[in-house]
Amino acid sequence: MNRRTVIKNLALVIGGAALLPSCMKNNGGLSIHFKHLNISADQENLIGDICETIIPKTNTPGAKDLNLHLFVLKMLDDCYKKKDQQAFMVGLNQFNDMVKKKYNNSFSDLSVKEREDVLTALDKSSKSAADPSKSIKPVRDSQKSLDVAKKKPDVPPLNFFYGAIKQQTIFGYTNSKYFMTKQIVYELVPGRYNAHFPVKNLKTV
Amino acid sequence: MSANTYDAIVIGSGISGGWAAKELTEKGLKTIMLERGRNIEHIKDYVNANKAPWEFPHRGGRTQKMIEDYPVLKRDYPLNETNLDYWASDKDSPYVEVKRFDWFRGYHVGGRSLMWGRQSYRWADFNFEENLKDGIGVDWPIRYKDLEPWYAYAEKFAGISGNKDGLSVLPDGDFMPPMEMNCVEKDVAARFKEHYKEARSFIIGRTANITVPHNNRTNCQYRNKCWLGCPFGAYFSTQSATLPAAMATGNLTLRPWSIVTRILYDKDTKKAKGVEVLDAETNKTYEYYAKVIFVNASTFNSAWILMNSATDIWPGGLGSSSGELGHNVMDHHLGVGASGTVEGFEDKYYFGRRANGIYIPRYRNMGGEKRDYIRGFGYQGGGGREGWSRDIAEMNVGGAFKDALTEPGTWTMGVGGFGETLPYHENKITLDKTKKDKWGLPVLAFDAEIKDNEKKMRIDMENDAKEMLEAAGVKNVRTHSGNPYLGRGIHEMGTARMGRDPKTSVLNGWNQVWDAKNVFVTDGAAMTSAACQNPSLTYMALTARAANYAVEELKKGNV
Numbered sequence: 032m033n034r035r036t037v038i039k040n041l042a043l044v045i046g047g048a049a050l051l052p053s054c055m056k057n058n059g060g061l062s063i064h065f066k067h068l069n070i071s072a073d074q075e076n077l078i079g080d081i082c083e084t085i086i087p088k089t090n091t092p093g094a095k096d097l098n099l100h101l102f103v104l105k106m107l108d109d110c111y112k113k114k115d116q117q118a119f120m121v122g123l124n125q126f127n128d129m130v131k132k133k134y135n136n137s138f139s140d141l142s143v144k145e146r147e148d149v150l151t152a153l154d155k156s157s158k159s160a161a162d163p164s165k166s167i168k169p170v171r172d173s174q175k176s177l178d179v180a181k182k183k184p185d186v187p188p189l190n191f192f193y194g195a196i197k198q199q200t201i202f203g204y205t206n207s208k209y210f211m212t213k214q215i216v217y218e219l220v221p222g223r224y225n226a227h228f229p230v231k232n233l234k235t236v
Numbered sequence: 237m238s239a240n241t242y243d244a245i246v247i248g249s250g251i252s253g254g255w256a257a258k259e260l261t262e263k264g265l266k267t268i269m270l271e272r273g274r275n276i277e278h279i280k281d282y283v284n285a286n287k288a289p290w291e292f293p294h295r296g297g298r299t300q301k302m303i304e305d306y307p308v309l310k311r312d313y314p315l316n317e318t319n320l321d322y323w324a325s326d327k328d329s330p331y332v333e334v335k336r337f338d339w340f341r342g343y344h345v346g347g348r349s350l351m352w353g354r355q356s357y358r359w360a361d362f363n364f365e366e367n368l369k370d371g372i373g374v375d376w377p378i379r380y381k382d383l384e385p386w387y388a389y390a391e392k393f394a395g396i397s398g399n400k401d402g403l404s405v406l407p408d409g410d411f412m413p414p415m416e417m418n419c420v421e422k423d424v425a426a427r428f429k430e431h432y433k434e435a436r437s438f439i440i441g442r443t444a445n446i447t448v449p450h451n452n453r454t455n456c457q458y459r460n461k462c463w464l465g466c467p468f469g470a471y472f473s474t475q476s477a478t479l480p481a482a483m484a485t486g487n488l489t490l491r492p493w494s495i496v497t498r499i500l501y502d503k504d505t506k507k508a509k510g511v512e513v514l515d516a517e518t519n520k521t522y523e524y525y526a527k528v529i530f531v532n533a534s535t536f537n538s539a540w541i542l543m544n545s546a547t548d549i550w551p552g553g554l555g556s557s558s559g560e561l562g563h564n565v566m567d568h569h570l571g572v573g574a575s576g577t578v579e580g581f582e583d584k585y586y587f588g589r590r591a592n593g594i595y596i597p598r599y600r601n602m603g604g605e606k607r608d609y610i611r612g613f614g615y616q617g618g619g620g621r622e623g624w625s626r627d628i629a630e631m632n633v634g635g636a637f638k639d640a641l642t643e644p645g646t647w648t649m650g651v652g653g654f655g656e657t658l659p660y661h662e663n664k665i666t667l668d669k670t671k672k673d674k675w676g677l678p679v680l681a682f683d684a685e686i687k688d689n690e691k692k693m694r695i696d697m698e699n700d701a702k703e704m705l706e707a708a709g710v711k712n713v714r715t716h717s718g719n720p721y722l723g724r725g726i727h728e729m730g731t732a733r734m735g736r737d738p739k740t741s742v743l744n745g746w747n748q749v750w751d752a753k754n755v756f757v758t759d760g761a762a763m764t765s766a767a768c769q770n771p772s773l774t775y776m777a778l779t780a781r782a783a784n785y786a787v788e789e790l791k792k793g794n795v
Contacts, residue, residue, distance in 0.1 A: 206290055206295045207290055211290060
């Protein structure tokens with residue numbers, strides 16, 4: 032099965048994305064149509080590989096299975112300011128240069144361990160640079176929706192690029208149908224409030 | 237009776253308008269309720285109420301397009317993709333900000349009763365007395381005892397869940413069983429009591445979510461989606477409660493898309509004879525006539541209608557003879573609080589999403605205490621566990637990280653203050669005739685801000701929040717204070733205040749416009765002071781009381 036078919040089938044099974052109709056279009060190798068972003072198929076693949084490194088396929092689906100990279104791009108396209116989109120693209124190029132310089136290879140050609148090392152190093156440098164992924168608020172417990180537009184302006188583009196991907200990957204993962212029906216079951220109608228619910232019962236709701 | 241003639245006209249269909257319609261129709265008056273926006277039918281039109289989180293394209297977030305389209309709404313939490321249709325268009329209905337004022341509006345049947353916070357607290361007697369005692373504004377023409385039976389009446393019908401805490405600062409009501417605190421909140425409550433004894437209280441929120449079935453409404457299902465409209469009718473709204481009751485009488489006509497542009501004043505009888513309506517869809521003008529008119533268009537729009545009315549007699553509009561119409565703008569100032577983490581409950585969680593929190597009633601400037609400001613504040617807050625989308629220390633990517641995302645995060649506890657704003661004459665709204673809305677109508681200009689008293693209060697609000705949380709065992713407490721702009725409390729009050737003297741107030745003690753006795757204003761515009769409690773329950777009680785009086789006076793031939 033090629034990648035498209037895999038995604039299509041998984042999405043049919045998992046229903047992970049509302050993005051599918053446009054996914055199927057022949058769009059210069061891109062999976063979705065963007066209103067503002069100018070992303071190439073290679074760049075989409077890079078983002079997919081980063082997402083997959085954050086949330087890898089294990090005995091449960093990974094980021095690509097769940098189309099999280101497409102969710103990241105949709106959020107970036109619709110919800111980020113133009114200057115943040117520009118910073119993202121600058122950061123994307125810096126990311127490629129950085130990896131090339133260090134490994135003399137592209138991210139997609141690195142081993143999983145090397146990919147994790149790259150991202151871990153970025154996470155560490157982001158911690159001191161006001162990482163936007165730190166501003167994540169729990170959204171499932173609160174009426175206040177995630178303010179995806181709130182970004183620290185002084186984050187270096189490379190950190191912004193990775194921080195945005197990580198934030199939206201985690202947000203997309205934990206708010207995916209897969210996660211909310213197979214990992215932590217989301218009850219549309221809980222019907223009651225149990226104020227003393229043991230954590231150990233959480234996954235067997 | 238001609239086709240456009242009714243016994244009563246109710247302008248607006250939100251919390252107070254719905255109550256006015258219910259009371260007037262139940263007392264036998266043929267009533268038309270005029271709503272400026274579209275109809276939203278109970279359940280049928282709650283289009284997002286049964287969607288799962290992943291069914292929203294941006295998972296509930298906001299897009300740049302939304303931010304462009306809603307330059308005011310974007311300033312705070314209301315702008316989100318789950319209930320965007322419930323908020324008035326900032327572009328169709330602009331306003332002028334001499335000073336920043338965050339005005340979040342709901343222009344549709346039900347108004348903000350569909351999106352309100354539902355916290356429902358009675359005022360205590362001292363809240364009605366403080367203006368007199370402090371020499372601020374004017375004295376309320378009523379006291380707690382005047383409103384007490386109407387509070388009970390409103391609570392019984394609306395369905396307020398709460399605990400009878402026996403506090404003099406916050407009188408108990410006619411409650412349904414309270415919602416439960418979670419384990420961390422209970423722990424904090426116990427430590428709080430140990431530390432503060434009777435001086436301060438930490439109680440479960442009193443909320444207009446029913447906890448037992450009531451009037452064909454299903455009890456709360458703990459979905460915490462109350463701002464989408466409830467398919468179970470579990471929270472009080474016009475649609476779930478007052479509108480069906482009014483409709484059941486057979487006396488109500490509901491007319492959406494009806495912008496009331498002015499009240500028609502008859503200078504011979506010194507009464508209003510009806511209203512002029514601009515159809516928001518067709519732009520055609522109509523007149524409706526009635527013996528009594530209830531103005532419930534929401535605080536500032538009620539003042540707007542009065543300002544536009546009877547201008548041939550009073551250039552400032554109907555009710556302006558006192559010079560107070562449009563003045564004394566109030567809200568609750570907020571954006572100040574603290575939060576921290578709680579240890580020792582790692583094996584505990586909760587099931588269900590409780591659409592309610594805890595409440596700390598006012599304790600400042602009570603019992604003889606004198607701070608460097610007057611009045612006080614209460615806090616709303618709650619305890620909970622951080623969700624799945626959190627940052628995880630020492631783990632950043634990979635399979636183990638993925639697995640860790642299924643473990644609940646740290647317990648946190650936080651509170652945010654709601655401070656009383658004083659009625660300042662210079663805090664005002666005026667008509668700006670140079671700027672027009674989509675329908676060619678003049679818009680409001682806002683010139684209001686918090687002043688020294690509120691600014692000093694905010695220092696206490698911040699420091700006390702930290703002190704109380706720490707006293708209750710909360711760790712890593714951090715305070716926040718910011719965004720002190722009026723409006724974002726969405727508790728607009730004042731602009732047509734009640735009083736004892738027609739020279740200094742717009743309304744009398746029965747919410748009647750001094751200058752036109754058959755016109756009643758019973759929404760937030762009527763408020764003489766703001767207290768610090770969430771105000772809607774008081775509007776319900778004022779409206780039911782005024783409607784009862786209006787019908788009695790009608791029968792006696794006095795209006």
